[in-house]
Amino acid sequence: MAERGILAYFHSPQEAQGCISKLQALRAIDVQIDKVGQYPGQGNDETFNPLSNSDFDGLSHLTLGAAPSSQDARILMAASPDASGMSDGGHDFYTDDMTRRDTLLTVVVNEAAYDQAVRVIEEAGGRI
Known part of the structure; x- marks a missing residue:
């Protein structure tokens, strides 16, 4: 089955963490949370x-x-x-x-679960 990737931005790692259990219930293949910024x-x-x-x-x-x-x-x-x-x-x-969203949630899901995963992320406050 084909896979699709999702990049979503949140205000904090805690906010991004809020949707992880639902994404895992959708059988997400990979989930990662990172802080991003313009400075090293x-x-x-x-x-x-x-x-x-x-x-x-x-x-x-x-x-x-x-x-x-x-x-x-x-x-x-x-x-x-x-x-x-x-x-x-x-x-x-x-x-x-997007200026204050410095947390990146990266998700890989099966194509069949993509639309549901996007909905879960947006309900948790994420911007895709």
Whole structure:
């Protein structure tokens, strides 16, 4: 039987996790959840003071947890509204656009279950 892939975007891994059991009930062949973003690195999970801890690569590392590969990349990342906190990039934070969806759910299903799987994902808040 033919297989089809689905890429769906969510606001958080927990939101994406909400539909996994239903997808498994549809006999999904493969399901994977990943965080995606425009900057390399894992992000910061801790808060530290850059004045007392001089072991950081600048604003892009401090606020985005990014690992820039060069000084030029470091400067460009620090100028981003996401790093500076001075603007939300001109987007209305409360609209349902793709700017704040940083979790990717990848699903492989049999073609016969594709439409049901899409419905399950959309009901869970995912955007395909």
